[in-house]
Amino acid sequence: MTTIRVVVVDDHPMFRLGMAAMLGSLDGIEVAGQADSAEAAFAVVDAAVDPVDVVLMDLHLGADSGVETTRELVRQHPDLRVLVVTMLEDDDSVVASVRAGARGYLLKGATPAEVERAVRAVANGEVILGPAIAARALAQLTGARPSVSPFPSLTERELEVLDLLARGLDNTSISRRLVLSPKTVRNHVSNVLTKLAVPDRSAAIVRAREAGLGVG
The missing domain is CATH 1.10.10.10 (Winged helix-like DNA-binding domain superfamily/Winged helix DNA-binding domain)
Known part of the structure; x- marks a missing residue:
């Protein structure tokens, strides 16, 4: 089995450490590093002895943008796959992430099994969206129109x-x-x-x- 080398980028220590611990317990997945900012993410990926396969990327990195960090990482490392893991589920964030080069998009409420499946999928060259995101995308592709929300400002x-x-x-x-x-x-x-x-x-x-x- 080929080992998938991942880096977890998130500015919340508890989430980052928990995600790294969970991924590190899985067969065939190795946590190559962690980062809490864009600068740290570039440093960890650049310093890796063996190439990093997947970066799990939050969209809010303090003063940094996860979207811009994704764009630059993919530009510098074309073979790198970015899996966004965030609390943001609005369409604009999804579209911006995919346009920046992300290969997957999960919400932070995803189960460990969903995260594992997504990591393995993007490492294999697939594009994967979380269930709620995929349902909206499918509705748009099929021409379905969601019912009008009484509170349009809410996700x-x-x-x-x-x-x-x-x-x-x-x-x-x-x-x-x-x-x-x-x-x-x-x-x-x-x-x-x-x-x-x-x-x-x-x-x-x-x-x-x-x-x-x-x-x-």
Whole structure:
């Protein structure tokens, strides 16, 4: 079996270390390094004794852009495959990443099995999208039109979270239902409150139920 050498690029230490530990436990995958910034990513990839096969790339790297880092890494190392792993699920981020040269796009709520499958797929030259991203892409390709959202500023995942809030679920229950980490759910709830310009969960629930969410 050919070993897949990966580098994990993320400015959140706990996520980066956890991802590296998970990947390092898999057969045929070797973690060649970690980086928390664009500069560190270039240094790790350039310094590798053996070529790096796959870089797992977050899109937010502090002051750096994961999209621009991806573009430059691929330009400098044409055989390198970049797999984006991020919390951003909007179409603009997906399109920008793919145009920059990314070969895959996963959300941070992806399971270990989904991450492993994606790493092996992009290392093999395939292009892979996470389930939610792929569903939207397929809908666009087939001409399907999603129903009009009552809150267009929210992403699909944020709308899911808001709907579950309106159904009376707490963060722990939402985390289990959507197979997301509690921290990810908290971030989504915070984004929902900010985008709806409401002071707390109760006000968000009222807005959601007025719009028809939380029923059925």
